Amino acid sequence: MKNRILIVDDSFYMRTMLKNMLTDAGYEVVGEAANGQQALEMATATRPDLITLDVILPDNTGLDVLKGIRQEQPEVRIVMCSAVGQEVIVNEALESGAVAYIVKPFSEEKVLEIVSTALQQGSSSADAASDTDEAQ
Amino acid sequence: MKSRDQEYREMFMAEALEYYDAMGRHISELEKNPQADAALNELFRLMHNLKANARAMGFNELGEIAHGMETIFGLIRSKEKAFTGSVIPVIFGGIDTIGVIIRAIGEDAPLPEASMLLANLDRLVKGEEPILDGELAAEDSRKLELSDLVYIQIKKLDHLLNLVGELIIDRDRVFTLGQEIGNPALQAVASHLYRIADELQYSVMDARLVNVGSLFNKFPRVVRDVATAEQKEVNLTISGQDIQIDRNILQIITDALLHLVRNAIGHGIEQPAEREKVGKPPVGELAILASTERDDVLIQVRDDGQGIDVESVRRKAVERGLVSAGAAASLSPSDVRAFLFEPGFSMAKEVTDISGRGVGLDVVKLAIDSLGGQLRVDSELGKGTTFTLVLPTSIAVKGALLFELEGRSYALLLMHIDSVVSLWPQQLHVVGGMLLAEVQGENVPVVSLRQLLHSGDEPLPPADRSELHGRQDIIIANYNNRRLGLIVDRFVRQQNIVIKPMSQPLDTIDLFGGVTLLGSGQVCLVLDVPAITRVFLAKRP
Numbered sequence: 034m035k036n037r038i039l040i041v042d043d044s045f046y047m048r049t050m051l052k053n054m055l056t057d058a059g060y061e062v063v064g065e066a067a068n069g070q071q072a073l074e075m076a077t078a079t080r081p082d083l084i085t086l087d088v089i090l091p092d093n094t095g096l097d098v099l100k101g102i103r104q105e106q107p108e109v110r111i112v113m114c115s116a117v118g119q120e121v122i123v124n125e126a127l128e129s130g131a132v133a134y135i136v137k138p139f140s141e142e143k144v145l146e147i148v149s150t151a152l153q154q155g156s157s158s159a160d161a162a163s164d165t166d167e168a169q
Numbered sequence: 170m171k172s173r174d175q176e177y178r179e180m181f182m183a184e185a186l187e188y189y190d191a192m193g194r195h196i197s198e199l200e201k202n203p204q205a206d207a208a209l210n211e212l213f214r215l216m217h218n219l220k221a222n223a224r225a226m227g228f229n230e231l232g233e234i235a236h237g238m239e240t241i242f243g244l245i246r247s248k249e250k251a252f253t254g255s256v257i258p259v260i261f262g263g264i265d266t267i268g269v270i271i272r273a274i275g276e277d278a279p280l281p282e283a284s285m286l287l288a289n290l291d292r293l294v295k296g297e298e299p300i301l302d303g304e305l306a307a308e309d310s311r312k313l314e315l316s317d318l319v320y321i322q323i324k325k326l327d328h329l330l331n332l333v334g335e336l337i338i339d340r341d342r343v344f345t346l347g348q349e350i351g352n353p354a355l356q357a358v359a360s361h362l363y364r365i366a367d368e369l370q371y372s373v374m375d376a377r378l379v380n381v382g383s384l385f386n387k388f389p390r391v392v393r394d395v396a397t398a399e400q401k402e403v404n405l406t407i408s409g410q411d412i413q414i415d416r417n418i419l420q421i422i423t424d425a426l427l428h429l430v431r432n433a434i435g436h437g438i439e440q441p442a443e444r445e446k447v448g449k450p451p452v453g454e455l456a457i458l459a460s461t462e463r464d465d466v467l468i469q470v471r472d473d474g475q476g477i478d479v480e481s482v483r484r485k486a487v488e489r490g491l492v493s494a495g496a497a498a499s500l501s502p503s504d505v506r507a508f509l510f511e512p513g514f515s516m517a518k519e520v521t522d523i524s525g526r527g528v529g530l531d532v533v534k535l536a537i538d539s540l541g542g543q544l545r546v547d548s549e550l551g552k553g554t555t556f557t558l559v560l561p562t563s564i565a566v567k568g569a570l571l572f573e574l575e576g577r578s579y580a581l582l583l584m585h586i587d588s589v590v591s592l593w594p595q596q597l598h599v600v601g602g603m604l605l606a607e608v609q610g611e612n613v614p615v616v617s618l619r620q621l622l623h624s625g626d627e628p629l630p631p632a633d634r635s636e637l638h639g640r641q642d643i644i645i646a647n648y649n650n651r652r653l654g655l656i657v658d659r660f661v662r663q664q665n666i667v668i669k670p671m672s673q674p675l676d677t678i679d680l681f682g683g684v685t686l687l688g689s690g691q692v693c694l695v696l697d698v699p700a701i702t703r704v705f706l707a708k709r710p
Contacts, residue, residue, distance in 0.1 A: 037406070044218045046180045049411075050225065053173065063406050064389060065382075078389030078405045088216050116221040116236075137223035160253070 035061040036152050039081040041072040041098065041113060043091050047137070051085060051114075054141045055148065066092075069098045076102045081109060086131070088115040088122045098125060103130045110151045114139075124162055181226050185271045188215045193265050203252040213242040219267070230283055231270050236261050237290030244294070246348030258674035259289045259299045287516055326377050330564075332668040333370050337566075338686045340366040345689050352660065374563045375414070375588060381459045381468065382410025384419050388457055395472045401450040402441050403434055409459030413561045414466045418540055422468070422558060425533040427558050429470040430457065432530070437474030437554050449473070455551075465542075465584065466562055471555040477548040479505050493687065503650040506546050508651055510534040534649070538699050541567060541582050541668075541682070545650060559584060567668060569685075570644065571661040571693065574618055578693040579657075579687060580666055585698035587645040587652060587659060594637040602710035606654050608645055615643060616705055622680070624708060631710045648702040657699070668695055680704065 042048045048065045049086055055067045063079040066072040069092045076084060084102065088095040093167055113134040123134050132151045135144055139160050192215055195208040198340075202208075216239035239259065244250040252260075266286050273280050289299035340362055347359035386409045396403040415570040438453030445451050454473040459466060479502045486508040487494045497505075508514055512531040530544075533556075537544045543559040561567055561584065568583040590608060597615060598605045604615040620629060643654045668683040682697035 041216070044184060044222055046177065046184050046222050047225070048219075049180060060407065061408070063408075064386070065410070074393065075389045078393045078403075079407070080404050091211075091214060116217055116224070119217075138222035148645065151465075156386050 035059060036083060037061045037063045037081045038148070039064050039072075039075055039079055039084045040068065041066045041084060041090070041095075042087040043067050044087075045090075047087070047114075049142065051144070054144050057136060058145050058148075069095075069101075072098045073101050073120070073157060076109070077105060079108065082108040082114065083148060085112050085114050085135070085148075086126075088119050088126065090115055094122070097128065099126055099129055110154070112147060112151050174563075177226070179283065181222055182271070182275050184222065185219060185274075188219050189264070189271055190266050191215055191423040192267070196264055197432055199252055200257070201323060206246075211244045213239060213246060216242060228270070228274065228280070230280065230287075231274075233268065233287055234263060234267060234270075234283055234290065237287060237294065238267075240294050241290065250293070255299050255301060256293060258287070258301055259293055262286060263290065288327060321376075323377075326373070327417070329373050330377065333366075333373050334669070335368055337370055337667050338669075341687065370566065374566070376417050377417070377563070378413040379411050379416045379419060380410055381414055381419060382407075382467070384426065385410050385459070386459055388426075389443060391427065392434065400415060400440060401434060401438050403438055403455050404452050406454070407458075412459040412461055412466055413562070414560065417564055418560055418562075421536055421540060421558065425536040425558070426457070426468065426470065428533050430455070433470055433472040433474065433554070433556075437472035437476075439475055450594070459548055461562075464562055464568060466558065466560045468558040469555055471553065473553040475652055476550040476554055477506055477546070478508070478550055479548075482506065482508055485514070486511075506548065507649045507651060509546065510544065538565065541584055542648075543584060543647070566665045568663065569666045569695065570663055571687075572642070572644065572657040573659045573661055574622075574657050577663065578687060579693055580657075580664075580693050580695045581644060581646065581698065582682075582695070583663065585646050585648060587647045589653075590643050590645060591640045592643060593640055594634050597630050597632055597634060597637070597641070604632040604634070604654075606643065608652070608654070611652065613645060613652045613654050613658060614705070614709070616709075617656045619656075621655075621701065621705060621708070627708075629705075629708045629710050646698045648698045648699065651702055653702055653705055654677070666693075666695070 038050050038055055040048050040051050040055075042051065042065075042117070044120055045067070048067070052062045052065065061121075064075040068076045069090045072084075072086070086095050086099060089133060090098065095113065099113075102111065104169060107130075111131045113123055113131045114137060115123050115134060116137040127134065133147050135147055139140075191629045192212060195212045195215075195411040198205050198208040199212065206360075217237045220232050220235035220239060223229070223235060238260065239254070241250065243254075245252050250256065263286055266281070266283050269281055270283070272278075285300075292299050294709065297515075301448045322481050327394075336546070340359075344363050388407065389405055392403055392647075431454055439447075441451035444453065454471075454497075456471040458471065460467045460469075461467070483497050483500070483505050486492050486499050486505065489511075491511055492500070493510055502589050509530050514531065536545050537558055537560070541561060543557075544557070545557040546554065547557070548554040569580040570583060570589070571578055571587055572582050573579070580684045587607065590606070592606055596606065605612045607613075616629065616632075624630075637656075642658070642660050643656050644660075646653050646655055666685040668685055678699060679700045682695045682700075687693050687694055
């Protein structure tokens with residue numbers, strides 16, 4: 034089955050570019066959220082395997098969203114997306130459970146490499162904790 | 170077809186202009202109240218996004234400026250710097266320059282030089298005083314900027330579309346007159362008018378298109394709420410959000426889609442325990458998908474629930490007197506499933522909060538019919554159900570097949586046509602007084618459209634193959650999973666038509682969905698396939 038990905042970014046342009054890259058590579062983009070509230074709702078409704086999460090969002094900081102989603106779905110792999118200059122937040126995100134980060138502007142190869150690594154990491158370490166949830 | 174780069178560029182521009190507008194608003198707010206946290210946060214976020222997007226597009230200098238501005242707003246936010254003194258002109262100058270650069274990008278003009286501004290931003294970040302002798306130049310270049318985007322009321326677009334419809338009809342008339350009269354000057358003007366009107370029509374249609382995502386994105390919340398209320402676990406997949414469709418069509422199908430999604434969760438997907446008992450994962454899968462097929466937009470609602478029990482629908486149809494027990498027994502599963510769309514036909518065993526309040530799928534069906542679209546249902550017992558909405562992209566122009574009957578022109582919408590065939594009388598069989606033709610491995614009832622239109626209230630006479638001479642042109646129409654062959658005199662051509670509603674009192678003749686005017690000035694009736702199918706079912710021998 035295709036890996037399912039949720040994209041969270043407040044820029045339509047960024048979301049579209051990410052979606053095209055991921056869809057072209059054979060992933061299934063299950064939704065796009067433009068703010069923190071939407072991100073939380075869509076994460077619950079779509080139960081993705083991986084979320085790309087922008088660090089700066091209009092209503093919430095990306096960090097709050099990260100923590101909110103992790104609390105509800107500890108098994109989901111979260112990759113932070115950030116432009117340079119937000120290293121402090123990125124570091125905190127990694128400490129709070131994000132598995133990787135991508136720095137904007139990103140190349141297609143870089144995005145795909147990070148996403149595929151994150152999904153593999155996730156399936157070996159998080160499965161034991163989550164297989165009662167949805168693995169079968 | 171636009172290239173992806175072109176699309177990215179348009180998206181970038183639209184968003185950059187929006188950001189630039191918002192920057193202007195927030196900076197004025199900040200000027201009035203230097204402690205306005207919300208405005209500061211927004212300015213910070215807008216600069217951050219502009220930076221990332223500009224760099225992705227390769228506009229590095231714009232990215233640098235946005236980066237410098239973001240850093241300064243960050244410093245102001247963390248109280249390491251105040252929005253006072255020499256900071257103010259640099260920031261205002263920065264926003265102006267951002268506007269100038271964005272505009273230059275939009276016009277494909279050379280981008281202005283901004284090293285002075287970048288140096289000043291750098292100085293501010295390092296805590297040095299900026300050098301402000303460039304300020305006057307910035308002052309001179311400042312213009313009042315209006316956004317490149319306008320919001321427009323849909324009713325204004327509706328009016329525009331109606332006018333275009335009228336224009337297209339007159340255009341076709343003028344074009345044909347030009348050919349009849351044979352005046353070269355008139356013909357030249359007419360063909361120019363033809364092209365212009367075509368372009369105008371497509372521009373207006375294009376202006377009305379929206380992404381289906383604007384509706385789809387509301388569903389995660391709906392699904393979560395309904396699933397919670399029904400105590401079910403549902404995994405939603407949405408795809409095809411960027412498929413475009415006329416805004417009014419999307420509006421009309423909103424309730425239909427909501428109904429189908431509620432149904433899928435309420436009646437389709439089982440409780441987790443029940444699913445596990447039959448060897449399914451406890452979390453049900455629900456998908457809302459959009460795709461395009463030829464000129465149509467397909468929207469599907471697919472679940473992996475219990476599916477539709479054809480036998481129980483068959484029983485219920487007989488109980489409700491929709492069909493005799495004998496006739497019901499011989500109906501194919503797809504014919505039986507079509508009963509689900511009959512008014513008030515609900516399969517809900519218990520009336521729950523969410524679904525099955527007596528409002529059945531007929532409401533969905535009516536909405537789709539009103540658009541000239543189709544609703545299909547496929548289902549496998551125990552495996553799941555898929556509802557497919559086949560919708561036109563635009564409400565203005567529809568593809569149609571023109572044909573002749575007794576010397577008059579008629580049209581049928583392509584959306585309701587499966588295929589056209591020409592068959593010899595010996596390829597048709599008479600069964601139970603009805604003509605049958607084998608089309609793609611399925612027996613399809615065939616009827617002479619002439620007889621159907623002329624039979625008044627009488628039932629159709631039993632079919633007689635000897636009345637048919639030579640090859641018969643037959644349109645295989647499809648409505649509600651039911652196929653029906655209509656014998657016509659001659660196929661004419663395929664053409665895009667603008668349908669006008671019929672004026673009273675003709676609008677009571679429900680066999681016709683409207684009229685269109687052909688280039689010859691001839692009125693052409695547009696046959697309504699749903700009505701024709703109903704009449705056939707009522708009158709068949």
